[in-house]
Amino acid sequence: MTDLSPILEQADKNLTASLERLFELVRIPSISTDPAYKAECRKAGEWLVAELNGLGFTASLRDTPGHPMVVAHHEAGRPDAPHVLFYGHYDVQPVDPIELWENDPFDPKVKDIGNGRKVLTGRGTSDDKGQLMTFVEACRAYKEVAGSLPVRITILFEGEEESGSPSLKPFLEANADELKAEFALVCDTSMWDTQTPAIAATLRGLVGEEITVFAADRDLHSGLFGGAAANPIHILTTALAGLRDETGRVTLPGFYDGVEETPENIKASWETLGRDAKTFLGEVGLSEPSGEKGRSVLELTWARPTCEVNGIWGGYTGEGFKTVIAAQASAKVSFRLVGEQDPDKIRESFRAYIRSKIPSDCRVEFQEHGASPAIQLSYDSPVLTKAKAALSDEWPKPAVVVGMGGSIPIVGDFQTYLGMDSLLVGYGLIDDRIHSPNEKYDLNSFHKGIRSWIRILAAL
């Protein structure tokens, strides 16, 4: 194997400039769920195209019905080298509640948080701009020192990951020949802890639904109509409350079809990781696992399905009080899926259940917000084994193979449309507050993340 020291040293030397490039990207508020930021999403894509072209990739922006894709290609130094597809996303989550941010989410800073730890503040520093830039900067260092790349690389950056990736499947289908590689590298996951890199082998799927219950044709005065007129907030809260029983199980018929119990040996390996309710929930001010009774927090978040209400609104929500019976009430509901759970069947079961709770003189409307099945990757493929060794060389502790609670639908889409598996490596940390105010990325995640990719690219 090549001596990697000069390349790793080059990455070290580049760090200040690498950071400045990441910050340029973070300063673009590419919030994909909010149409007001459409132009900013495009700008982030254009910025990436320019960067990649500057690095010697052949990069272009590809229009979709939604936000554009960034696609880039680079040949390997050796003709027999493998071909990999690297995936990341340049879009970010909304920033509300904005008043809880300590720093402007789109004016990133390096902040010393004590104990020798420095972090990069801002929306997207971790999810996923910081993560994808580790790969871009790894390619830069490699080329600057070796003059070439050790593998053939295709890059795909999308701009709709945070809004359910509506354009992704058609794009993969239409461009399968161009995008297909031997396997994919996906950088949108976390480390086990600050010392221990992780490779994710299972990912929960997701079904997103929005429901609106309609009752009277106008808001009503609760004095005049209260007691006689249907209140859509009652209908909605009662229906939502009935989704779980007292043991925390989801009550929808057929919900657990395709959910397997986790093998004992896997559960045993998770036990050794030392993450329990106290440490995991304690970090966010909680202490009691809230889901299915009698299961560990790792099982609950990696291997069990959930039903969560992500948002609810209806009636008067301003200052003071208004004795109103609302005309409508809404909620956003999501299900995390595991094993072989079928997203479409769960959506159907949910809708049938909700409809059964709507009085005959009221009605309900549903809006779909994405669906993806869960993913289970092999625990012992050659690619995973090589990456595990490369990561273990870079970090203080050896890499671990873990489950992931979140959905990365792209992994399923790569299987379906391009016939390839993915290797999930990322350098986020559990306290990165992704999707929340005060998102950050450790400087160490960024720096050693770049170095990790150099090692992985060489190992492949």
Place this chain on the structure above:
Amino acid sequence: MTDLSPILEQADKNLTASLERLFELVRIPSISTDPAYKAECRKAGEWLVAELNGLGFTASLRDTPGHPMVVAHHEAGRPDAPHVLFYGHYDVQPVDPIELWENDPFDPKVKDIGNGRKVLTGRGTSDDKGQLMTFVEACRAYKEVAGSLPVRITILFEGEEESGSPSLKPFLEANADELKAEFALVCDTSMWDTQTPAIAATLRGLVGEEITVFAADRDLHSGLFGGAAANPIHILTTALAGLRDETGRVTLPGFYDGVEETPENIKASWETLGRDAKTFLGEVGLSEPSGEKGRSVLELTWARPTCEVNGIWGGYTGEGFKTVIAAQASAKVSFRLVGEQDPDKIRESFRAYIRSKIPSDCRVEFQEHGASPAIQLSYDSPVLTKAKAALSDEWPKPAVVVGMGGSIPIVGDFQTYLGMDSLLVGYGLIDDRIHSPNEKYDLNSFHKGIRSWIRILAAL
């Protein structure tokens, strides 16, 4: 009795000018619940003081810790005439959702709605600016023709009725000698229908509560934490759903203490009014009574207590989807009370119930939004009998004595602090959309309302 014809004719002649005065008052956006409109509330009070002084009253604005009171006095033409206190409120409800208004809520218009019916559009045209101005304009016509008033009148207009009247009780207590009369006239209620005036003899009380459930110390990613971390929306919706059982009864311990069944003869008189679920609910696009099973809509809205969620909010409520587990969730909840139900005990019972539903690692905060017991007035006092006859002279059909679903806490306060009963006469209609977008007041309500007060004042 005096021949009232010239006075009634004067009211007819004044109508255009009377309307213009009402519109001046409606144009002042005196929303009492929203601190942003504090100056506008004061302006509405000042406008009324000027009007009343112009009419020969001795009127002044009285400061309170909240919005100011308007107090005015006028002697009767005869020294042996009774002394009455007239009550109304110059504050109005918020206007959201503003996009549902067909006309600017603070730019009132006369609008022809067909079938010979004209209405006055705008927030407060009915509740309560239009109503209180019927009395002011009746006094004007009386004075212009008779040169004096037939009874001694004290006027009290408050500016906090829509926000729970926090300053009212202390004000009544501090100014009891000045305000006490033989009885009160309260103009904040509705007609039975466009042909039939009504006098209200029962009013439901109200307890208002706002609750906020707190879980994690920040918003969480539902992928990372879902299934393990407490979701405050689940806790809130489950607690709220448990407030009513399947028969529509409220489940709080002790809730029905002090609730008497309505006497059969009263229920029988209500049966003759011809308002059933179909006509009452049909008007707002509904058909099924939603409260306690097996009771008529009149019983449900006049004689039974309720629990209503008036607003709920938590998590992500914007466009698209955000897979967040919120840090907190809130609801505004109100109870309508009847008979001898004790507002304080019901608040305590509600809070104890909610607390029992909060997991040990979460917490709840309560905010009080007013409390008033229900009112039951005499069905056969001399004042009521005289007013009933006077109203029956003015309108096509005789006046009826009814119950009211809404709370008018002032009636209880007048009993408690000034030791006097109230006569509840108003000219609103059920389709006035008070508290909702597109509030209106029938031109007929305004015009014949003025004439009705002239007749009532003479009869007293």
